[in-house]
Amino acid sequence: MRAIGKGSLASILAAGLHVTRIILWIAFIGLAIAMIMVPFAVGIMSAVDGATNLSIDGNVAVDAEDYINIGHNFVTFAVMLFVVDRLLEILKTLRFGSPFVRENADRFRGVGFALLIGEGAKFAFGFLSLVTDTDVDINSQFITWLAIISVFVLAEVFSEGARMKEEQDLTV
Numbered sequence: 001m002r003a004i005g006k007g008s009l010a011s012i013l014a015a016g017l018h019v020t021r022i023i024l025w026i027a028f029i030g031l032a033i034a035m036i037m038v039p040f041a042v043g044i045m046s047a048v049d050g051a052t053n054l055s056i057d058g059n060v061a062v063d064a065e066d067y068i069n070i071g072h073n074f075v076t077f078a079v080m081l082f083v084v085d086r087l088l089e090i091l092k093t094l095r096f097g098s099p100f101v102r103e104n105a106d107r108f109r110g111v112g113f114a115l116l117i118g119e120g121a122k123f124a125f126g127f128l129s130l131v132t133d134t135d136v137d138i139n140s141q142f143i144t145w146l147a148i149i150s151v152f153v154l155a156e157v158f159s160e161g162a163r164m165k166e167e168q169d170l171t172v
Contacts (some may be wrong), residue, residue: 010094017091021084024077031074038067065134072125072138079118086111100161108155115148 086107093099122138129136 008095010091014088014091014095017084017088021081021088024081024084028074028077028081031070031077034070035067035074038070063134064132065129065136068125068128068132068134068136072121072136075121075125076118079114079121082114083111086114100158100165102159102162105155105159105162108151108158112148112151112155115144115151119144119148 090099090104090107093101093104119140122140125136126138129138
């Protein structure tokens with residue numbers, strides 16, 4: 001299978017990433033709505049229950065744990081959207097046959113920093129769960145940190161590849 005051009009692996013990956021981006025946007029918008037609506041959920045449910053003959057059985061309770069989970073997922077999906085967009089831009093240069101450009105090195109660095117922000121947010125939400133005495137499962141794994149380091153290494157490889165390509169283009 002070819003790496004570049006129509007029907008290539010890069011084209012197939014790009015199609016999958018486009019579908020992934022649509023799904024991520026839907027989830028991200030849903031989480032944004034939830035972040036706005038969750039604090040008002042009890043009041044809304046009470047108003048709906050009192051305004052119609054509809055009866056809401058059970059307790060509608062929103063606690064800090066729910067809100068921290070929604071916030072954590074919101075940040076996670078924002079990071080994933082950013083990463084998918086950068087990967088699509090990188091694949092676009094690959095499909096056109098010129099992946100070793102400075103912009104791709106910058107894109108890989110952006111992905112690395114986004115992943116760092118995502119992992120940092122885990123610690124922030126973990127701290128919030130300690131402060132609010134809630135049980136939120138925020139875990140960080142060594143493999144994630146290894147992946148982040150790998151992305152920064154790839155950024156440097158692409159930066160050096162772009163420098164070498166520029167140098168070769170100047171040589172006649």
